Amino acid sequence: xxxxxxxxxxxxxxxxxxxxxxxxxxxxxxxxxxxxxxxxxxxxxxxxxxxxxxxxxxxxxxxxxxxxxxxxxxxxxxxxxxxxxxxxxxxxxxxxxxxxxxxxxxxxxxxxxxxxxxxxxxxxxxxxxxxxxxxxxxxxxxxxxxxxxxxxxxxxxxxxxxxxxxxxxxxxxxxxxxxxxxxxxxxxxxxxxxxxxxxxxxxxxxxxxxxxxxxxxxxxxxxxxxxxxxxxxxxxxxxxxxxxxxxxxxxxxxxxxxxxxxxxxxxxxxxxxxxxxxxxxxxxxxxxxxxxxxxxx
Amino acid sequence: xxxxxxxxxxxxxxxxxxxxxxxxxxxxxxxxxxxxxxxxxxxxxxxxxxxxxxxxxxxxxxxxxxxxxxxxxxxxxxxxxxxxxxxxxxxxxxxxxxxxxxxxxxxxxxxxxxxxxxxxxxxxxxxxxxxxxxxxxxxxxxxxxxxxxxxxxxxxxxxxxxxxxxxxxxxxxxxxxxxxxxxxxxxxxxxxxxxxxxxxxxxxxxxxxxxxxxxxxxxxxxxxxxxxxxxxxxxxxxxxxxxxxxxxxxxxxxxxxxxxxxxxxxxxxxxxxxxxxxxxxxxxxxxxxxxxxxxxxxxxxxxxxxxxxxxxxxxxxxxxxxxxxxxxxxxxxxxxxxxxxxxxxxxxxxxxxxxxxxxxxxxxxxxxxxxxxxxxxxxxxxxxxxxxxxxxxxxxxxxxxxxxxxxxxxxxxxxxxxxxxxxxxxxxxxxxxxxxxxxxxxxxxxxxxxxxxxxxxxxxxxxxxxxxxxxxxxxxxxxxxxxxxxxxxxxxxxxxxxxxxxxxxxxxxxxxxxxxxxxxxxxxxxxxxxxxxxx
Numbered sequence: 001x002x003x004x005x006x007x008x009x010x011x012x013x014x015x016x017x018x019x020x021x022x023x024x025x026x027x028x029x030x031x032x033x034x035x036x037x038x039x040x041x042x043x044x045x046x047x048x049x050x051x052x053x054x055x056x057x058x059x060x061x062x063x064x065x066x067x068x069x070x071x072x073x074x075x076x077x078x079x080x081x082x083x084x085x086x087x088x089x090x091x092x093x094x095x096x097x098x099x100x101x102x103x104x105x106x107x108x109x110x111x112x113x114x115x116x117x118x119x120x121x122x123x124x125x126x127x128x129x130x131x132x133x134x135x136x137x138x139x140x141x142x143x144x145x146x147x148x149x150x151x152x153x154x155x156x157x158x159x160x161x162x163x164x165x166x167x168x169x170x171x172x173x174x175x176x177x178x179x180x181x182x183x184x185x186x187x188x189x190x191x192x193x194x195x196x197x198x199x200x201x202x203x204x205x206x207x208x209x210x211x212x213x214x215x216x217x218x219x220x221x222x223x224x225x226x227x228x229x230x231x232x233x234x235x236x237x238x239x240x241x242x243x244x245x246x247x248x249x250x251x252x253x254x255x256x257x258x259x260x261x262x263x264x265x266x267x268x269x270x271x272x273x274x275x276x277x278x279x280x281x282x283x284x285x286x287x288x289x290x291x292x293x294x295x296x297x
Numbered sequence: 298x299x300x301x302x303x304x305x306x307x308x309x310x311x312x313x314x315x316x317x318x319x320x321x322x323x324x325x326x327x328x329x330x331x332x333x334x335x336x337x338x339x340x341x342x343x344x345x346x347x348x349x350x351x352x353x354x355x356x357x358x359x360x361x362x363x364x365x366x367x368x369x370x371x372x373x374x375x376x377x378x379x380x381x382x383x384x385x386x387x388x389x390x391x392x393x394x395x396x397x398x399x400x401x402x403x404x405x406x407x408x409x410x411x412x413x414x415x416x417x418x419x420x421x422x423x424x425x426x427x428x429x430x431x432x433x434x435x436x437x438x439x440x441x442x443x444x445x446x447x448x449x450x451x452x453x454x455x456x457x458x459x460x461x462x463x464x465x466x467x468x469x470x471x472x473x474x475x476x477x478x479x480x481x482x483x484x485x486x487x488x489x490x491x492x493x494x495x496x497x498x499x500x501x502x503x504x505x506x507x508x509x510x511x512x513x514x515x516x517x518x519x520x521x522x523x524x525x526x527x528x529x530x531x532x533x534x535x536x537x538x539x540x541x542x543x544x545x546x547x548x549x550x551x552x553x554x555x556x557x558x559x560x561x562x563x564x565x566x567x568x569x570x571x572x573x574x575x576x577x578x579x580x581x582x583x584x585x586x587x588x589x590x591x592x593x594x595x596x597x598x599x600x601x602x603x604x605x606x607x608x609x610x611x612x613x614x615x616x617x618x619x620x621x622x623x624x625x626x627x628x629x630x631x632x633x634x635x636x637x638x639x640x641x642x643x644x645x646x647x648x649x650x651x652x653x654x655x656x657x658x659x660x661x662x663x664x665x666x667x668x669x670x671x672x673x674x675x676x677x678x679x680x681x682x683x684x685x686x687x688x689x690x691x692x693x694x695x696x697x698x699x700x701x702x703x704x705x706x707x708x709x710x711x712x713x714x715x716x717x718x719x720x721x722x723x724x725x726x727x728x729x730x731x732x733x734x735x736x737x738x739x740x741x742x743x744x745x746x747x748x749x750x751x752x753x754x755x756x757x758x759x760x761x762x763x764x765x766x767x768x769x770x771x772x773x774x775x776x777x778x779x780x781x782x783x784x785x786x787x788x789x790x791x792x793x794x795x796x797x798x799x800x801x802x803x804x805x806x807x808x809x810x811x812x813x814x815x816x817x818x819x820x821x822x823x824x825x826x827x828x829x830x831x832x
Contacts, residue, residue, distance in 0.1 A: 055812040077571035088566040092523040101520040
């Protein structure tokens with residue numbers, strides 16, 4: 001399948017000498033769902049804004065549908081749906097006015113989806129954006145992003161700040177589009193529940209680089225988390241072992257993340273450490289996230 | 298009371314102080330250099346104050362952050378009012394102190410216009426603050442009274458900008474009434490319940506009527522209009538239309554940064570949409586420029602800018618002449634005017650930057666009355682197309698000058714538009730992706746440093762072009778240039794359109810390379826210098 005989005009060695013800084021992104025490379029294929037994970041400030045939103053052509057990389061190239069997003073911004077954005085947590089909608093406009101404006105911009109606007117989503121979200125066309133709740137405003141943004149049947153849906157912390165019911169409603173609408181249209185989805189989120197609901201491939205950004213890039217299923221089943229007592233030189237020994245993704249010390253214990261099944265990882269660690277007491281098991285996604293990026297600041 | 302100073306220190310108004318002080322000193326310099334401009338000083342200072350205050354959210358008593366803290370609402374109100382009033386009066390006090398150095402008479406003379414402007418602005422600030430009170434439960438009658446007072450004070454400010462003889466006393470009375478209402482509301486504040494005092498910021502108006510549901514297609518561009526025409530931008534549009542009609546063509550240039558920042562913030566939701574940036578720039582900029590240009594052209598063609606007394610002002614000491622009739626002269630040349638009977642006069646050369654000009658109908662104290670009359674007849678022939686005797690000079694009020702000739706008018710308006718776009722280009726620099734790798738302070742303060750000479754040149758152009766008036770500097774340049782193309786209006790139009798198109802195209806290129814959101818959301822502010830284009 002052709003890639004719809006390609007990042008190649010992307011660098012970007014907001015302060016001189018402090019790269020937010022320091023050599024990010026990956027691509028997203030047609031119909032693929034990719035979740036961007038990372039701590040606050042990891043560069044998720046920056047990467048998404050670069051994909052949207054809203055900001056430019058200081059080094060490296062980005063291609064959306066084979067074109068530079070800043071080279072043909074109108075053509076590229078016509079094929080993208082975009083929802084962001086801090087997205088601004090015109091507060092004085094009514095929903096109907098906003099929809100009319102989007103209809104003009106997107107020739108492939110589907111009024112059936114529009115009516116369906118308006119009904120599903122119980123939105124009134126005559127309501128002004130400024131009078132909507134945060135969740136309703138996000139639903140309007142999603143409606144505007146979905147109704148032109150985008151080939152690429154970009155969601156930047158789309159459900160941030162929404163209550164569980166609104167978040168589920170939001171994600172189900174996105175998933176429905178995915179099933180119906182086969183759109184590629186790039187989303188960023190802090191909520192592991194959202195990530196697990198949307199599924200697909202996960203990329204973990206840490207310190208401006210891709211720290212982890214794998215399918216959700218592989219992460220669920222193929223990653224193990226081991227705890228063992230800290231001792232002199234042991235951390236370096238474990239870090240040098242094949243399959244070790246990260247090892248760090250916390251409260252006198254070493255926390256090690258490995259690719260592989262718990263039994264296999266446990267056995268290898270036992271051999272490498274000369275019989276240390278080891279607890280090893282599969283790591284839930286949230287635990288994996290915390291262990292991969294936690295404790296660095 | 299112990300919280301007063303910590304709260305005042307946090308007030309966002311202080312970030313505008315350097316600009317207010319600069320404006321105050323600019324007004325002071327203008328006043329000292331040209332006492333004739335005294336009446337306009339209040340206008341200049343008042344307008345700049347209002348421009349800054351318009352950006353400083355003077356109607357808010359506290360930020361959401363402060364409102365959530367356990368601080369007595371009275372402290373918040375006191376601190377906000379004290380900060381705003383200090384902001385208004387400090388530059389006035391500094392200007393008056395500086396003026397004292399030139400002599401008490403100068404300070405006394407300046408005290409009234411500066412004080413009037415600051416007083417009217419103070420009353421507006423106080424009442425806008427008090428207007429917030431009814432929204433948290435104070436009687437509607439007080440709200441109505443506060444609003445009426447604001448209206449009256451606004452009218453007073455407008456009149457103070459262009460004072461009418463004898464009008465200042467009633468205005469002073471009105472302002473005093475406004476301040477009394479303010480004082481009454483301030484006194485009444487402690488009697489309100491503690492709950493209201495602790496949560497003084499009403500973030501969401503509950504009294505907004507729900508809009509009627511409609512299923513009809515409202516038209517795709519309505520949303521643009523609604524976004525662009527908010528309270529803030531409407532004020533800027535008003536300034537762009539208002540000032541040129543009052544013969545002040547330069548002032549709207551000072552408002553360009555405020556307008557562009559406000560419009561940019563209102564329309565930034567469009568950036569992720571498939572709309573070309575050039576179109577967005579057009580939506581932002583063209584209505585403002587069109588209004589500015591139309592207003593300037595209307596005044597230059599039919600308004601007070603085209604009046605005879607603006608063109609020729611006969612005075613016993615000599616003939617004051619508007620710039621379009623000045624002649625330019627090459628370096629090293631000394632013009633000499635010789636009457637048929639042999640009497641001569643060598644006009645004084647006025648140098649504005651690189652352009653040397655002179656009044657060809659100037660007379661000196663050494664010249665005879667016959668020479669003065671001869672020069673006056675020649676001047677009226679050139680300016681009005683008919684000779685007028687010195688004794689009949691009162692007739693000038695009934696005559697319209699051949700000027701404003703269309704070519705000069707076009708060139709002057711084009712120059713204003715060019716300068717506006719030039720200014721916009723400057724203020725876009727901090728968000729220009731081409732320099733996004735530079736540290737933010739370098740981008741932000743670098744642009745301000747670059748802008749200062751430009752703004753100073755604009756502010757001091759009336760001095761540089763004296764006695765030509767506030768469009769003098771533009772007139773002199775346009776006159777110097779127009780001499781070469783006056784014979785060919787097509788060339789004039791083509792050149793103007795080409796230059797404007799080039800500037801707009803460059804601006805469009807720059808705008809399309811703008812990074813709208815390169816800061817974390819938490820760091821964004823609402824003022825032009827704390828967020829938006831300047832963050």
